[in-house]
Amino acid sequence: MAPSAHFNPSRRDLLRSGVVLGAAAGLSGAVGAPAAADDSTGTEPRRGSDEKSMTNVPFEGFDRVRIGLIGLGNRGGDQDRRFGAVGTVTAVCDIRPERVNRTIGRIMQQGFQDIPPAGYSAGEEDYLNLVRRDDIDLIYIATPWEWHYPMAKAAMEHGKHVAVELPIAPYLDQIWDLVRTSERTRKHCLLLENVNYFRPEMAMFNMARQGVFGDLQHASGGYVHDLRWPYTFGGAYYPEHWRRRWQTRMNASHYPTHGLGPVSATLGINRGDRFEELISVASLPKALALFRAEDPRVGPDHPSWDDGPYISGDRHTCFVTTTSGRFIRVEHDVNSPHPYSRETTLTGTRGTIQLDNARVYLESLGHNNHSWRTGNEYNTILRQHDHWLWPTLESLAGQYGGHGGGDFIAIWRLVQTMRLGMTPDIDVYDSAAWCSVIPLSHDSLKTGRMHPVKVPDFTRGHWQAARPTFDRPKPEDPVLDKN
Structure with missing residues (x-):
């Protein structure tokens, strides 16, 4: 899809935002339209002379990571205290002044820093003033999806690393441009995929690395979650319509990586294997219009009646094949009546695991009676393969929470890799592949x-080399020594 066809988040469209930023930064067109890149043909653009691979590129190392937060709504407004517990929050931004003031108060109430964060709430482009600051090392973005690309690009152009909620960008040319901007600026741009840090997912990763499943064959993962109320129609998001209207723009698997990210990491995607081809099918788009017409909480004056037609199928199923002959089934459905599920499964020649159903069957552990191991036996097996992050940080994860503590673990680990000058667990190429x-x-x-x-091969050939991710041992860390 050409950039001109992209949905623009405001009357100051994304390209104008880039031009304004480029002029302010003294850059010569560096933040304008995305660099030319082929679409889904799989052909990769050549690297420019100023672009170099970001594989195995460590963070610089920081005594204390200084953080800027952009977007303080349903997601960002819950993450602020976790960032405040592991770093110094120097600036925060949201289009609502009351959210900015609330976050500043919450950060200061924790007692970890003496100087309150600077606040930015003067309209949709005030984030540009935040990214220009010289006292920020990492910018966290939790805004509506259409803003992720211009904000992430602006952050890197101004010398900041950036962690983005899903997705890093919704369009392929934007994803490519973030990869190339990262390679040019030498700043990391990564998806802060919290589910990769959940305890069962990390144990599954360890089990696979230790050969418990044998030769890995296939997996599934995605996001199935009935969001109709309160998220799609009930005003739980701000602006109220932002996520609902994506259903009118793309017939797509809009939000796949909560399940896809963990199984992709486990399969070694971009570290000896890579996504090669994708096939997608979708059901008809019926559920949202039916809910709007029938649910009395919506009513005839509800703003959803101003939406265009809902074109995205209620259920999306994608099959992603890999170069080594494996496949991943990716599920997405936020419109249908359905209990929450990430559909996370992994199968190898010696066994299989289903995380949502909390059951495992492993010939490698002597399972030979065609009966799932569940309950205490399942939990014991996973605990035997615990990732070191969880027993090390279990009490803090319980204190700061977020999806059972996984949110805190993800943030803590990102900041740790920055402090110690390590490479990130999830890099720009992982983020690009998963979001593609x-x-x-x-x-x-x-x-x-x-x-x-x-x-596309976003690594442009570097996927063939093995490199570390979640499999690194516990490092020496003075912060851990103090606890």
Whole structure:
């Protein structure tokens, strides 16, 4: 999809935002339209002379990480205290002044810093003033999806590393441009995928690395969650319409990485294997219009009646094949009546695990009676393969919480890798590959069902080399020594 066809978040569209920022930074067109890149043909653009791979590039190392927060709503407004517990929050931004004031108060109430964060709430582009500051090392972005790309790019252009909530960008040319901007600025741009740090997912990763499943064959993961009320129609998000209206813009698997990220890491994607091809199918888009018409909480004056037609299928299923002959089934459904599930499964030649159902079957551990191991036996097996992060930080994870503590673990670990001058667990290439499922699923459906599309190699050849991720041992860390 060409940049001109992208949804613009405001009358100051994304390209104008880039031009304004480029002029302010004294850059010569560096933040304008995305660099030219091929679409879903799988052909990768050549690296420019000023672009170098970000694989195995460590953070600089910091005595204490200084953090800027952009977006303090349903997600960012819950993460602020976790960032405040592990670093120094120097600036915060939201279009609502009351949210900015609330966050500043929450940060100071924790007692970890003496100087309150600076606040930015003077309109939709005030984030540009935040990214220009010289006292920020990391910017965290938790805004509506259409803002992730311009904000992440602006952060890197101004010398900041950036952690983004899903997705880093919704369109393929934007994803490519963030990869190339990272390679040019030498700043990391990564998806802060919290589920990769959940305790069962980290144990599954360790089990796979230790050969418990044998030769890995296939996996599944995604996001199935009935969001109709209160999230889609009930005003739980701000602006109230922002996520709902994506259902009118793309027929796509909009939000896949909560399940996809952990199984991709476990399969070694971009570390000896890579996504190669994607096929997407989708059901008809019926559930949202039906809910709007029938649920009395919506009513005839509800703003959803100003939406365009809902075009995104209620259930999306993608099959992603890999270069080594594996496949991942990716599920997405936020419209249908359905209990929450990430559909996370992993199967190898010696056994299989289903995290949502909390059950495992492993020939490698002597399971031979065709009965799942559940309950205490399942929990014991996972605890035997605990990732070191969890027993080390279990009490703090309980204190600061967030999806059972996984949110805190993800933030703590990111800041640790920055402090110690390590490479990130999740890098820009992982983030690009996982998020590319969104636009590629849309492309697969544009020309008919079961139409395969190539997945670009965002690493441009570097995927073939093994490199560390969640498998690194516990490092020496003075912060841990104090606790």
